[in-house]
Amino acid sequence: MTEIKQISLFVENRPGRTAKVAKTLSDAGVNIRALTIAEAGDFGVIRMVLDDPEKGYKVLKENAFTVSMTDVLAVEMKDTPGGLYEIVNTLGQNSVNVDYAYAFVTAKAQRAMLILRVDDIAKARRVLGEKNVKIATKEEIQAI
């Protein structure tokens, strides 16, 4: 199973930095599926799911960004109360720790998509599978 590659960037907190990231990806024809910015005072981390992570990684690297690739899970979440609870509770009961998570809703999908970074991705995949939670494949993310 190939995991979904999230692209993370280290950026200083100053005007225009996020715009530079967006422009770099746009010029390369790379589409952003989901994005979140975590900030810590004078710097922050941008995390993104891209339709073509390899290309995105390459162009960002070429433009001298500090960039890394991380394996994440994209989990389909029922768009009803309790949808998130089911997922995180399953992980918690199985001692899988969530480092961070963010969600997005797509036009095509009927459900919300939750991006998760966990400390044990294989175990998370297994325990969520047992609960019949659908985990999106790389191809599915690309095709959104």
Add this chain to the structure above:
Amino acid sequence: MSGYWDPHIERMPLEDLHALQEDRLKSVVRYVYDHSAFYRQRFKEAGVEPGDIRTLADVSKLPFTRKVDLRDNYPTGMFSAPKSQVVRYHVSSGTTGKPTVVGYTKGDIETWSESLARALTSIGLDSDDVVQVGYGYGLFTGGLGLHYGAERIGAAVLPVGTGNTERQIELMQDLGTTAIACTPSYFLHIMEVAEKMGISIKKDTQLKAGIFGAEPWSLETRKRIEEATGINAYDIYGTSEISGPLFTECHVKKGIHVWADMFLIEVLDPKTDEPVADGETGELVFTTLHKFALPLIRYRIGDLTIMNSEPCECGRTHPRIMRILGRTDDMLIIRGINVFPSQVESVLMDIPEVGDHWEILVDRKGPLDMMTVRVELTSAGFSDKIGDLMKLRKKISKELKGVLNIAAEVDLVEPGTIPRSMGKAKRVTDNRKV
């Protein structure tokens, strides 16, 4: 194993070397007294005459000179040779006041070249080498100094000067440069540009040695450079007042050989002006023994170092000075504590998550001095978990505090954002209004 340029002098038994120094000290004292009104006046004030200098130890009777004397006697008031004998001037940039002018007779240029010929030979260079001189040419002594030294050993000199980094790297490849001389910070920049050009200094060039100086740099930086490029990085020392770059480490890399037939060095306790023992830190004081346009007597450069007067395992008997800790001019006083930028560098370069470029900002907030150290985060050091980045920042801060004894703010910044330098790096911005 490399040979010697002048084996007779370089391996001279200490007794003979000291006798030679003694003779030359007596001559130079007599010479400046006879030729320079400045020294005559100074000697008179100190109550000393040339006849009082009989042994090497008598050097302590002589008055000190300082950079301020050169400034006060701008441009050539301290010269001992008449203009007709001067064949060259160099002028140091006056960042903190008037510039200082140094002059050379034909013989002084010879001595300077000879000093560097010995040094370059001691790191294994010879007439088969191609030496790329990436120090500034012109009024700065770095470029022409290395140029003459490298020519003297018959090496091919590539006088490229500073800047135009991509071209430097192309020429390095095309002409088969084997040794480069430049500031360590500029070499770090060359490494960075080479990487961007897709050129590996280790695999795609014939570079085997770097001669780095004109600014203090740490052993940790040496390690980084050597590991990344596979070259041997040697420290070079000198300052325009005593000619320019003059001395390097030998291939053993255990201190910089100061040619005792040309210079008499003392390492003194800056508070008492008494000599410190071998192995103890003190202020370096130079007396030029074989320089005629502008001889200097007990010149206090302001550099702090440690002397080792034991003969080196390379066979050279001349005293060695250890890596320069810092120039007293570069020393920052932050909340009453002395901080050398070189200490900050040695801490940072030992932390793999920190990139090669960094800077120090000093501000005053209310009554309190604040030091901020800005470092570039390497890709290898980047974790996308905020907690990890916070931990890294804390770790850097803690290690700085361990060495400096004062707290420093640490800013993590993106690679490429700290200004790169072609010559001497400007690592410190002091915004305190005094």
